[in-house]
Amino acid sequence: MDEFARERRQMVADQIARRDVSDPRVLDAMRAVPRHRFVPSSLLSQAHGDFPLPVGDGQTISQPYIVALMTENMHLSPGDHVLEIGCGSGYQAAVLSEVVGPQGDIVSIERVPALARSAGERLAELGYDNVTVVEGDGTKGHPGEAPYDGIIVTAAAPTVPEPLVEQLGEGARLVIPVGGSWFQELVAIEREKGGVRKRHICGCRFVPLIGEHGWER
Ligand code: SAH
Numbered sequence: 001m002d003e004f005a006r007e008r009r010q011m012v013a014d015q016i017a018r019r020d021v022s023d024p025r026v027l028d029a030m031r032a033v034p035r036h037r038f039v040p041s042s043l044l045s046q047a048h049g050d051f052p053l054p055v056g057d058g059q060t061i062s063q064p065y066i067v068a069l070m071t072e073n074m075h076l077s078p079g080d081h082v083l084e085i086g087c088g089s090g091y092q093a094a095v096l097s098e099v100v101g102p103q104g105d106i107v108s109i110e111r112v113p114a115l116a117r118s119a120g121e122r123l124a125e126l127g128y129d130n131v132t133v134v135e136g137d138g139t140k141g142h143p144g145e146a147p148y149d150g151i152i153v154t155a156a157a158p159t160v161p162e163p164l165v166e167q168l169g170e171g172a173r174l175v176i177p178v179g180g181s182w183f184q185e186l187v188a189i190e191r192e193k194g195g196v197r198k199r200h201i202c203g204c205r206f207v208p209l210i211g212e213h214g215w216e217r
Contacts, residue, residue, distance in 0.1 A: 004036050004047075011035075011048040011064055021068045025076075029098035030068050035061075037126060038091040055089045057112050059207055062154060066204065067092050070152055070175045073188045073201055076100055080149035083167065084108040085138030086209065090119035090131070092154055097128045105130040107145055109138035111210060139211035141167040148172060156184045156206040161213035165189060165196060177206045181215070 001009075012030050021027065036047040038061055043053050052060040062070075070092070076082065078101040084093050087110035096106045110116035113135050120133035134142060139161045141151070147169035153161075153176040164174055168191040177184040186201040208215045 004034060005031070007048045008035065012068075015050045015065050016068045019065060019069075021065070021072050023072045025099050026068050026072045026095075029071070029095045030064065032098050033091065033094045034126065035064065035091060037122065038089040038094070055115070057115055059088050059112065059115060061089045061091050062206075067095055069201065070154070070186070071095055071099060073175050073186075074150040074152060074173050076104075076150050079103040081145070082106045083142055083145075083148045083151045083164075084154065085141075085152070085164070086110065086154035087119045087133050088115060088154065090123045090128075090133070092152065093119070093131045093133070094123060094126065094128050096152070097123075097131050100130070102130060105132070107132050107134060107142050109134045109136055109142060111135070111137055137211035139163070139209060139213035143167060151175070153177070153209060154206065155209035155214070156181070157209040157214050159213075160187075160189060161209075163213060165191065175201070177204050181208055 008031050012027055039047045039053050052063045055061050076099050080100045082096050087108040093106050093108040116133050116135040123131045141163040146167035149172050151164050151174040156177045174189040177186050179185050184204055186204045188199045190197045
């Protein structure tokens with residue numbers, strides 16, 4: 001086992017399994033994805049720390065625990081078709097890719113063109129062939145490939161964007177941070193026959209979701 005794989009096992013044991021994430025597929029995915037490949041090389045020594053890291057353009061790669069917690073709360077199965085808003089480094093998309101497996105697929109939207117390009121290249125290089133990175137405003141979702149078995153938003157929204165709820169399949173979940181610009185509530189919204197059910201997960205802090213159904217800037 002290489003040094004990074006050893007660090008990831010430690011990261012999962014200390015920061016994730018020890019807290020409240022227990023889905024074995026999520027824990028396996030967190031052990032499998034080479035997180036060090038998604039952080040700037042100057043921050044390599046901190047790649048597995050219990051905190052978010054800057055990835056350029058004022059954006060961040062989320063703390064490992066938050067990535068695992070959000071993924072678990074999506075209740076995904078192998079073969080699922082998933083939408084991510086806020087591709088950033090591509091790390092969360094890679095974790096989702098591992099969870100849904102080769103029969104599943106991820107569409108990940110990013111509004112900053114430079115990030116969309118580098119994340120797409122990185123994911124292709126690492127062999128995550130079932131992830132498609134799309135540049136654009138993810139607050140509108142990606143209706144062309146709806147409905148989705150799960151939608152995850154990794155930037156903070158002032159309110160839940162209605163197009164995302166509309167693009168959820170029945171029984172599918174939307175996991176999203178909602179609230180002010182400094183502090184938000186992470187919620188899971190499940191689409192049921194004839195309505196939606198909303199569940200609180202925890203408090204959190206994300207960079208803003210900017211777009212038509214998000215913040216203005
Ligand atoms: N999931 C990422 C971290 C995301 S940080 C990772 O694993 O690295 C949040 C990202 O959301 C930033 O890259 C930001 O540019 C992007 N973002 C903000 N508003 C957006 C929008 N309307 N559509 C798509 N991406 C958006």
